[in-house]
Amino acid sequence: xxxxxxxxVAVLGALLAACSSAPIEDPNPTDTTxxxxxxxxxxxxxxxxxxxxxxxxxxxxLGTVIYFDFDSSEVRPxxxxxxxRHAMQLSDNSAYSVRLEGxxxxxxxxxxxxxxxxxxxxxxxxxxxxxxxxASQIQTVSFGEERPDSMGSSENDYAQNRxxxxxxxx
Numbered sequence: 001x002x003x004x005x006x007x008x009v010a011v012l013g014a015l016l017a018a019c020s021s022a023p024i025e026d027p028n029p030t031d032t033t034x035x036x037x038x039x040x041x042x043x044x045x046x047x048x049x050x051x052x053x054x055x056x057x058x059x060x061x062l063g064t065v066i067y068f069d070f071d072s073s074e075v076r077p078x079x080x081x082x083x084x085r086h087a088m089q090l091s092d093n094s095a096y097s098v099r100l101e102g103x104x105x106x107x108x109x110x111x112x113x114x115x116x117x118x119x120x121x122x123x124x125x126x127x128x129x130x131x132x133x134x135a136s137q138i139q140t141v142s143f144g145e146e147r148p149d150s151m152g153s154s155e156n157d158y159a160q161n162r163x164x165x166x167x168x169x170x
Contacts, residue, residue, distance in 0.1 A: 062085055070107075071108075071116070073116060073119035073122075073123045075127060083124055086098070087128045088131070094134065097138070097168070098128075098166050098168055099140070100138065100140045100141070101117075101142075101147075102117030102121035102122075102164050103144070103161055103165070104162060105148075105157075105158035105159075106153070114144035115144075116144070120164050121140035121142060121164050123164075145161070149161050
């Protein structure tokens, strides 16, 4: 039985060592507009491992974040109109493409949150496709709990982290 305990401790130690990473920078969660100084306030595009340059055809008009309830991947009724407006924009302009980035709050395991972020991104993708957006215009990625918008542990902070971000790419 003691060999089992030693094995478990060794595996947990290896997992913890593999999980260490550089500190996450806290982006400005209220900055959703793109202006002349966007490059200086929202970070470098080169930090984006998925390529593409953020592009918002309706800067300032459409919100780009869809929020979700706790442990849910269902688009809330108050966000369905926003999803519909983006879908209309994409279906009218086949040159536009988006990356849907799914996120979760820190509650739950890392694996569960990656899956939840993916389900959230897929829910928005499905709504887009139902409304006429081509599948080739949509990419999805899940960051789970890895890129929080708010670093606190209050319910308001958690609510800010349960989201799908719509990023226009070209």
